[in-house]
Amino acid sequence: MSTKPQRALSSASVVPPGIRAQSEHLSLVATMPAVFSVEECERIVAIARAHPGSQGTVDARADAADPIRRSTVRFLNPEPASEWIFARLDQAVTRLNAAYAFELQAFAEGVQIASYTDGGHYGWHADLGPGAFSRRKLSLSVQLSPDADYDGGDLEFLVSRDSAARSQGALIAFPSFLVHRVTPVTRGERWSMVSWIAGPPFR
């Protein structure tokens, strides 16, 4: 997993310590519909298809017989051709962070585009981890596929068990410490675009 490319957020996204969220409660899962249009989702999938994919792995927990994760992943790094994608996500983060009020600085890594087919899944996990992954604070998942293209493949959260929105172009945001999974795809193909917004580790 790449940890190199960081694209800074527009300064409006950065909420310094001491600034309080608009609500006294932490927003857990937030949904923004149609952050990307259908045409834009299709364009992103086409860009991803042109990249060589690799199997998504999860550190030492990966086990060939019973993988916690089975999907094909590609990373889009910040570069002129993908800047519009980062800019759109940045805009969404500015709005979302009015509720989260996390101290956020930059994209932790490139944007991850994953495809899940035929049993593809990602078991229960949190996106926070040791080392560089401790800087992940806000996770974003964009549904790139039309709902009708696949069965299963639901993004679920342990705290609520409600499935996330499946509408194409919707963005689902959650604190990176929240335990979540993608249930096995039983028909068709699901594409998602996941990014992590980083800042000083939670304290």
Ligand SMILES: O=C(O)CCC(=O)C(=O)O
């Ligand atoms: O595909 C998704 O919507 C989420 C994937 C995920 O949880 C991850 O890549 O960490």
Ligand SMILES: [Fe+2]
């Ligand atoms: Fe995740």
